[in-house]
Amino acid sequence: MNHDYYQNPLISRYASRQMAAIWGDQKKFSTWRRLWVALAEAEAELGVPIAEAQLDELRAKVDDIDFVAAATYEKKLRHDVMAHVHVYGDQCLRAKGIIHLGATSNFVVDNTDLLLIRESLELLRERVVSVIDALSNFATEHRDLATLGFTHLQPAQPTTVGKRATLWAYDLVLDLQEIEHRLATLAARSTKGTTGTQASFLELFEGDHEKVAKLEELVAKKIGFDNIYAVTGQTYPRKVDHQVLNTLSGIAASCHKAATDIRILAHRKEMEEPFEKNQIGSSAMAYKRNPMRSERICGLARFAMSLETSASATHATQWMERTLDDSANRRLTLPQAFLAVDAILSIYHNVASGLVVYPNVIAKNLNEELPFMVTENFLMQAVSAGGDRQELHERIRQHSQDAAAVVKQQGLPNDLLDRLQQDEAFAGVDVAAAIDPQSLVGRAPEQVDAFLAEVIAPIREKYGTGSGGEELRV
Template sequence: MSINPADSQIFGTLYGTDEIRALFSDNAHLQFMLDVEAALARAESKLALVPASVADAIGRAARVENLRLDYIADSTRRVGYPVVALVKELGRIAGDEAARYIHLGATTQDILDTALVLQLRAAFAIVRRDLIALARALADRAAKFRDTPIAGRTHLQHAVPTTFGLKCAVWASPLLNHLERLDQAAPRILVVQLGGAAGTLAALGADGPAVVEAFARELALGVPIQPWHVQRDGFAEAAALLGLICGSLSKFALDITLLMQTEVGEVSEPHEEGRGGSSTMPQKRNPIASEYIIGAARAVHALVPVMLEAMIADHERATGPWQSESLAIPQCVALTAGALAQARSIAEGMTVDTERMRRNLELSGGLIMAEAIATALAARIGRAAAEAAVARACNRSIAEGVPLATTLRSDPELRPHLPDAEIDRLTDPSLYLGSAGVFVDRLVARVAALG
């Protein structure tokens, strides 16, 4: 087992995805840093601070396969950062003339921060894609089961009927909010960092702001008001957003886990031979995907405070807090991507037992319809009297172990107000679904509008 299971050959598919592991691999991270250095050289060449031929040479050299990784690793152990060795390696490859211009006006944190921004941009695109795919899968389920009654549960007790379609819509709706949050956060987070030694860009003289703008254009990133090397709210927001996404995924996973209980049995995760099995109980089909979603969410939620703490930076270069970001951000991204993959597999392949839903609605002998009966009675005998009468009838049904309809028919005070036909109608869960269908239709339309 590796230190982080998301990187493990054995556990990796449970906690992350190959796509995200590749995005945050050593080679990918070094390539992003090289891309930043090459973009800086191109930007400065357009302002005549670096010869165009030199910028071209730096661009050609800026390939991770050209680097001596053992040299960079050894230097990083001594220096504390890989950028010093990376700049030397880039100079060695690009040639002596180019080496004079590489990293002009920049400092280590500029390269590390902007490279991480590039990684986050790629990660956001992946997360956005997977949120849309999950929302579509759940919307499809919502439409299919739009009018399928299921017991609505509050405090884990039967409350009133709802529909399975609405449950699916409720799982999907926050995903749309998260897509909006990603789009709204991008202009704040996806911006270049270039501040030089202490955020003044003094080494570039009067050209500093122009270099930042040209640098941002080269990388297709935003331009900040000023360097943000000691204002870490952007990265903290990214982690918090991932935490929100995981919170919504874990609500979905918890509901699936509860619906899979033997005593409930209304929904189950997709099954394949051996999936969710036990080493000693061959009958088991555990909610394994849901369990890993919840586990990932708890880990991301534990890492968000690390990112909030990293905002407490001293003066013009923090002594420690920002170094903790590299511990938290890749894990937040990997675990969120893994949770999304697990959630999508559930949404697309879940087994839905509508017959079990119907039988479970009948478990309480009609007690789940108490609100419907009290509401109908309130128009005839007043709300307080209706609620008291229905409560009395419910208590009697529970004590005698008989259906609520039977109790209502034998209650002399209620008989004048509740004919048999109306009792039959008021105790039918399929006739007390409120606006569930309307809410489902709204969600399905919103998801369809995603394109």
């Protein structure tokens, strides 16, 4: 690393080497060359006079890229694609004249991006599956551990720790479906020509429309696509980038939501992310155990979510057959969105695989709010014993208000249960049964079981447990 210049933290600190390699120069420009080989092969198969020796020469140099020479050519020509055409031609003298035959720059640029997007989505699919699996294991372990539920971030009806984890997992299940949809609908640009009309290829094949259509099909199959975008301008529809970054933004949002929940639960001392033996929580406060990984997830997620707006704006401003203001923007947004989400999911897997739960604190926090939670049980039992529902409801309301005032104004413990037990209207209530937390979580444990059987089991059967990513570097 050169420490004199800014380095992108997504590469130096956060994302995996796998994702960084997908968007690296070697992968990109080797793919350009593979596309030129595929084009030449298809043209030869359709009768263009290209010798097998020329194809062999091109194939032999696919990965042998002289980046210094390419930079020199680009400085002179001010055109990155032509720079690499010249470098490839210098290495393949016999094939020099047939490289890029009939193609426009976006033949290599766009088809390469589509291939990189596909490979990146496949890697993220593994990452998403691995987090789903880790959260599902956690949900299984804590399926019936009663905990205080929250709506509006205010105490609400109890749930279970495992049920809450299924909410985090289900968001990612929906994201997984989106990834699959994007992969299923991703197609090749193939050989559409300069403005999408294929005029140059029609000229190459002397007006033979069938050969032009066959060329498009052959090249797409050679690069691994069964489908081709029906119509394009000079580029594949930039709507596709918007759709892809929208999917990545959705994954980031799911991770941000869960990481925020974990941060709140850490504040309540109910749950913590993994904390290593020598990890320092604060440079000043030695006792601190900050949820730094969850915070990092949130920080990276906000960045990833923000990139979707660039894709939508780029799509909106592609005048007529295309404008070049997409180029610089896409060089930043496409790779960085994938790198950021890759990092987010790797960190999330690390957190989800090592979450620490504190049942005693959870029980303490639940018990502090439990008197308010059990009032409905008191009401139902008292009515069953012959009481008047409306009168009993009013008594509970008054007792609740008085107990709340004691808690909020005097800072004393919640004495609502004592008040209700001393009220003769509730003399027939079985207090022990009414205040059992497990009686208040509804079907949460059974919902966990059903979710694991009906949603998670098929995912595990189809994908296995996925890949959690590399060990965290920081």
